[in-house]
Amino acid sequence: MSQQLAHDDRHGASAYGLTEQQRNFYDTFGALRLPGLMAHEFNAISDAFDEVFSSDPEGLVESHERVHFGERRLILMHMIERHPTLLALRHDPRITSVVHDVMGPDAAYLGSDGNIMWCETDWHCDIFKAPIEKRHLKVFLYLEALDASSGALRIIPGTSHYQSEFATGLRAMASRPGGAQERFGVDPRDLPYWAIENQPGDVLLGNYRNLHATFGAVGRARRVITLNYGEEPLADSDFTADMIAFAERSRLTG
Numbered sequence: 001m002s003q004q005l006a007h008d009d010r011h012g013a014s015a016y017g018l019t020e021q022q023r024n025f026y027d028t029f030g031a032l033r034l035p036g037l038m039a040h041e042f043n044a045i046s047d048a049f050d051e052v053f054s055s056d057p058e059g060l061v062e063s064h065e066r067v068h069f070g071e072r073r074l075i076l077m078h079m080i081e082r083h084p085t086l087l088a089l090r091h092d093p094r095i096t097s098v099v100h101d102v103m104g105p106d107a108a109y110l111g112s113d114g115n116i117m118w119c120e121t122d123w124h125c126d127i128f129k130a131p132i133e134k135r136h137l138k139v140f141l142y143l144e145a146l147d148a149s150s151g152a153l154r155i156i157p158g159t160s161h162y163q164s165e166f167a168t169g170l171r172a173m174a175s176r177p178g179g180a181q182e183r184f185g186v187d188p189r190d191l192p193y194w195a196i197e198n199q200p201g202d203v204l205l206g207n208y209r210n211l212h213a214t215f216g217a218v219g220r221a222r223r224v225i226t227l228n229y230g231e232e233p234l235a236d237s238d239f240t241a242d243m244i245a246f247a248e249r250s251r252l253t254g
């Protein structure tokens with residue numbers, strides 16, 4: 001199925017960007033769900049994802065990181081660059097316009113990845129190759145229907161304001177294994193959250209600094225593509241080698 005790159009009225013006035021209210025929402029809470037933004041292309045995207053992963057691609061990394069409780073995750077850097085249907089996402093005006101609205105006109109594209117996760121993910125914020133004082137955006141395309149009990153992305157709204165006492169305290173909690181129990185006396189699953197439910201074809205926008213997690217999904221494959229943007233280009237573009245080294249360092253088993 002060909003990509004719809006031209007103007008597309010099916011998505012209405014918001015097809016080419018966010019409303020002021022959506023921008024306020026993102027700026028305040030750190031994330032935004034764009035229901036059905038890629039619904040028309042969903043089957044082609046899903047098929048392309050499976051085609052890339054089933055071709056045993058070079059650079060496929062299996063990890064069992066602490067943040068995933070030692071459970072299995074497959075990650076593939078440069079995901080969208082490996083298939084024309086996926087690569088079209090990078091230049092699709094529905095994506096470029098929301099990136100522009102969140103990050104401004106000079107946002108640097110930092111690359112993409114694809115993941116199959118059989119794991120849960122403990123609370124963390126994204127800092128890999130992303131200096132904390134710089135703004136970063138992750139565009140997520142989860143390819144499964146997900147809710148709070150089946151691995152929908154959970155965030156703690158407001159933690160994107162990373163310098164606040166609220167966010168600083170929660171990051172310190174999350175950086176320690178057992179931190180939720182130690183600080184609040186609860187299981188990490190019981191921290192207050194917003195679960196961003198997902199339907200195939202939805203697009204989620206997330207600030208890297210959000211404390212985010214997923215629970216309830218062990219052993220059930222979840223596929224996700226992410227496109228990443230920052231205020232500045234990466235100094236070192238060998239993301240794949242660094243990712244492999246990172247995964248090796250944090251490997252719990254094997």
Ligand SMILES: O=C(O)CCC(=O)C(=O)O
Pocket residue numbers: 117119120121126153212213214224226
């Ligand atoms: O889907 C998940 O389990 C977590 C994804 C995540 O943490 C990320 O992509 O930054």
